Amino acid sequence: MKVVRCILFCFILLAACHPEVDDSKQNDVIDEEDIIFSDDGYQIYKENSCINCHGDQLQGASGPSLLDIDLTADEIEAIIVNGVGFMPPQDLDEEDRRALVEWLSAR
Numbered sequence: 197m198k199v200v201r202c203i204l205f206c207f208i209l210l211a212a213c214h215p216e217v218d219d220s221k222q223n224d225v226i227d228e229e230d231i232i233f234s235d236d237g238y239q240i241y242k243e244n245s246c247i248n249c250h251g252d253q254l255q256g257a258s259g260p261s262l263l264d265i266d267l268t269a270d271e272i273e274a275i276i277v278n279g280v281g282f283m284p285p286q287d288l289d290e291e292d293r294r295a296l297v298e299w300l301s302a303r
């Protein structure tokens with residue numbers, strides 16, 4: 197009797213856990229592609245060579261990942277204008293820079 201109850205319990209656990217894990221995985225991927233590839237911010241990011249050093253999905257390359265960065269909009273803007281460490285200053289016009297900062301802050 198104990199064995200049967202244990203098996204039942206395991207089935208319920210499996211049934212309860214499995215769909216949840218799959219769902220959240222799928223949603224993550226779709227969300228990320230939606231946000232990143234359709235936005236104007238991404239176009240600015242791509243056209244101003246940030247993409248070369250920070251990766252096509254902000255995942256990082258020679259530069260660090262820009263996902264979930266812990267910086268204020270002002271700090272990001274200062275980094276673009278002045279550069280930081282091995283990152284050279286980036287020459288964007290003000291409008292593009294603002295839009296890019298706003299977009300990056302939301303990532």
Ligand code: HEC
Pocket residue numbers: 241244245246247248249250258259260261262265266267272275276280281282283284286288296300
């Ligand atoms: C030539 C390569 C290169 C280019 C082009 C480049 N970066 Fe960077 N970036 C780096 C490197 C390297 C760092 C890390 C610098 C350090 O801390 O020494 C960095 C750091 C940063 C940081 C700080 C990240 C953190 O967590 O502190 C931000 C924000 C950033 N870059 C944004 C941009 C944006 C926006 C652009 C395009 C306008 C850009 N970068 C273009 C190489 C680059």
